[in-house]
Amino acid sequence: MSIELLDEADHDLAPDQLDELVGISRYVLEQMRVHPQAELCLRLVDEPTMAVLHEQWMDLPGPTDVMSFPMDELRPGRDGQEPVEGVLGDIVLCPSVATAQAATAGHAPIEEMLLLTTHGILHLLGFDHAEPEEEREMFELQRQLMLTYLAGRGREAAKG
Structure with a gap:
C-alpha cells in the first residue's frame, strides 16, 4: 500500500502518533482486502483550510472533522474476486476539530484521529450513513475495525 501523509496543520500530535495514522490506514485497507498497490493520501489541515473545503464540497459553513x-x-x-488496483483517494483531517471532539467524548485526540481515519477510509470504499440501515452497517464495521486495531496495538506494546 502506498499511504502518503501530508501534514499541513498546527497540532500537538507526536511523530509516533502521525505514524499511527498511517498504521491504522494500512490495517483498515488490509482488513477490507483493498489491493496491496492501492494509493491513499492522508492530509492534515488547519480549520480555515477545512472550512473552505467544507463550504466548497458540502455547501456547509465552518470546518468539519474529516x-x-x-x-x-x-x-x-x-x-473469489481479485481486488482492483488504483488510487483510493484522499482523506482530509482537521486535528483541531478532532481534538475538540475528543475532549467532549472523553478520550485522547489520537483516538479521535484514528476513528476519523477509519471513518474516512470507509467512505472512500463506498460506505455511507445517510440512511439508518447504511449507518448501522458502517458504524458497526467502523467499531469492529477500531476495536481489533486497538487490541492489536495493545498486544504489540506488551511485546515491547
Whole structure:
C-alpha cells in the first residue's frame, strides 16, 4: 500500500502518533482486502483550510472533522474476486476539530484521529450513513475495525 501523509496543520500530535495514522490506514485497507498497490493520501489541515473545503464540497459553513475524496471508486475485496488496483483517494483531517471532539467524548485526540481515519477510509470504499440501515452497517464495521486495531496495538506494546 502506498499511504502518503501530508501534514499541513498546527497540532500537538507526536511523530509516533502521525505514524499511527498511517498504521491504522494500512490495517483498515488490509482488513477490507483493498489491493496491496492501492494509493491513499492522508492530509492534515488547519480549520480555515477545512472550512473552505467544507463550504466548497458540502455547501456547509465552518470546518468539519474529516472529509473523503474518492478517486478510482475502489471497493472492498470479496471472496473469489481479485481486488482492483488504483488510487483510493484522499482523506482530509482537521486535528483541531478532532481534538475538540475528543475532549467532549472523553478520550485522547489520537483516538479521535484514528476513528476519523477509519471513518474516512470507509467512505472512500463506498460506505455511507445517510440512511439508518447504511449507518448501522458502517458504524458497526467502523467499531469492529477500531476495536481489533486497538487490541492489536495493545498486544504489540506488551511485546515491547
